[in-house]
Amino acid sequence: MNRITGKAARLVDVAERAGVSKATASNVFNRPGLVRDEVRARVLAAAAEIGYAGPDPRGRMLSAGKVNAVGVATAEPLAYFFEDPYARAMMVGISEVCDANGIGISLVSAASEDELAWGIRSALVDGLLLFCLEDADRLIAEARERRLPFVALDLGDTDETVPAVGIDDTAGARLAAEHLTRLGHRRFAVLAMEFGEENSGLVDMARVQAADYASSRDRVTGYFQALAAAGIDTGKVPIYETPAPEAVDAALAALFAAADPPTAILAQSDRIAMRALEWLKRRGIAVPREVSVVGFDGVPEGAAAEPPLTTVRQPIREIGRRAVEILIERGGRIRRERLEVDLLLRASTAPPPAG
């Protein structure tokens, strides 16, 4: 704050007061070696006198063209980044790479469509990481519109023209199902994530094939590849779409009301699996003695479930890391990457009950 004018002091004010040019004043702060000692001291003194805080990053940024920050955008509220375990693990990976490269992180979010658009359009960042969950398409469209390099984090996005880092859903699902067939299971059920528009309950393969969400589809594909390889008739494996926790309960109620309930449940997410675990416990159905359950994702809470959940673990941190790396290295030139997953053996699976 300049004591005389009451306005914030600028570089030109300092230069004027020190009797040097703007260029020299700028050099004092950015390339002090170029400036003679005596002049440098004079400029610094002038700066101190009028209370100049050093070059304003806004000005610097404008001419540098770089902001030195990546934006992370999502359609969820901001708090999501700090609450959701999946998001958090991803952010940790992102943080690590940003830290290592001295890059800042800007969180961009908004519940409403307009706000999100505005948020992405006005974010001061060099690139965007898109946290694609519900509204992947909108997010991607906005990011394209902004004409900034971006990388989508994950997931069921099917469009090959989008730079993205995710996992090989099919392979992961195969892992889960193979584990169960090896244990000897023959009667399966799939509790799936959403395939598309509002819907829940038993679905047929037509809906699966036509899924908006490629992850959900690919995981079914993976499951069925492994089941078929074990000689199981996948046509008879029921698939329930369970977008909400209640849908999980309903699906299980239907499954276990039938004559031949499954001995193995393939849950497409840990959330679904854990909800299933709760339901089975309430109903007194022993896991894994009577029924085995395999989740997907590998969220930390799975370890504390009762019993601890066997699941397919996504390398979530690694996804975050790679996404930033791609953003940095390749400036968003299209590049897709699928990371490998592994099976996390815990205690929710066992051979089927005898007989």
Place this chain on the structure above:
Amino acid sequence: MNRITGKAARLVDVAERAGVSKATASNVFNRPGLVRDEVRARVLAAAAEIGYAGPDPRGRMLSAGKVNAVGVATAEPLAYFFEDPYARAMMVGISEVCDANGIGISLVSAASEDELAWGIRSALVDGLLLFCLEDADRLIAEARERRLPFVALDLGDTDETVPAVGIDDTAGARLAAEHLTRLGHRRFAVLAMEFGEENSGLVDMARVQAADYASSRDRVTGYFQALAAAGIDTGKVPIYETPAPEAVDAALAALFAAADPPTAILAQSDRIAMRALEWLKRRGIAVPREVSVVGFDGVPEGAAAEPPLTTVRQPIREIGRRAVEILIERGGRIRRERLEVDLLLRASTAPPPAG
């Protein structure tokens, strides 16, 4: 990207191509109502032709003077924001207010001193929230240097000239100690956080009074106010400084090797309390039958401790909320606020053993 020049299209390029002035082109994007339909269409068409992505936020920001984002700065690595439960709760509070006001969050961090300084100096934000843990002074000094409004989140900062939101440590500590005196305890020990420079083990009141960290000191003060009120000779209550987990173990070893071990332990943080709980369990000392333990902070993990930890709960989210509100409302004009804490009764406290 302009197809001809290969450079990104600018507003002036659009204006030129559409045959209008820069001002009109700007209006098309910001105040479309001011522009005649026909002209607006022409400008939009020109923009589309040369691939103009809309006004660059950098330019807007420079003239607007506002960035519409707050920075959150800490001396920890970035991942800290997503891993530490205390930080996360704070960030959730911050997020809520930012969301409600359409403000973005920029994470500023750096382990090294230089990087932190650079980070704070070059952050594109309208104000700073300082996550004061280890290096509160440095953080505050840098923020002052930057001459941007800021609010410290915290904690033991003692300087009245710093705008800050924290809790009433003395009152909180009083709450904890009163709870124990009411239960009938007479023999106490304090496991304290750091008071200052590297040190650990038994300390005297002189060190407490001279503490660099006001929280640690104030909590002792609060404890002793309540103990004195119950007629206990505070001069005989041992205070152990336990900056590291091992120091907690050492302190307990000393306490329980003595003739008259305490029946109540006042831990200045939940981390310390939980470490104490572990030690007591290992040593086969029953909590709360033989010894009661009260923590401080109210971190979520306390609920899962064995036994669940009775503690003084800080309104962490609320602290975050208030800090942003103060930043927004008062633009950082100095203002300190102490929020109230409450006692969270769980299962780690009980009356002292009969004998």
Place this chain on the structure above:
DNA sequence: TCTATTATTTGAACCGGTTCAATGCAAGCC
């Protein structure tokens, strides 16, 4: 048709710096 209004446009200043080619100057060398 002419003037008063109102609706559009625009020139120019401003936001706060960085950077590069060119200039000025002094020391070094023959």
Place this chain on the structure above:
DNA sequence: GGCTTGCATTGAACCGGTTCAAATAATAGA
């Protein structure tokens, strides 16, 4: 003394917009 070098300094362009007062054009009213 004259010329070459090299360092220090600077003028001017540039980064990409916003905004306001003034100028111009269009419309309405008399």
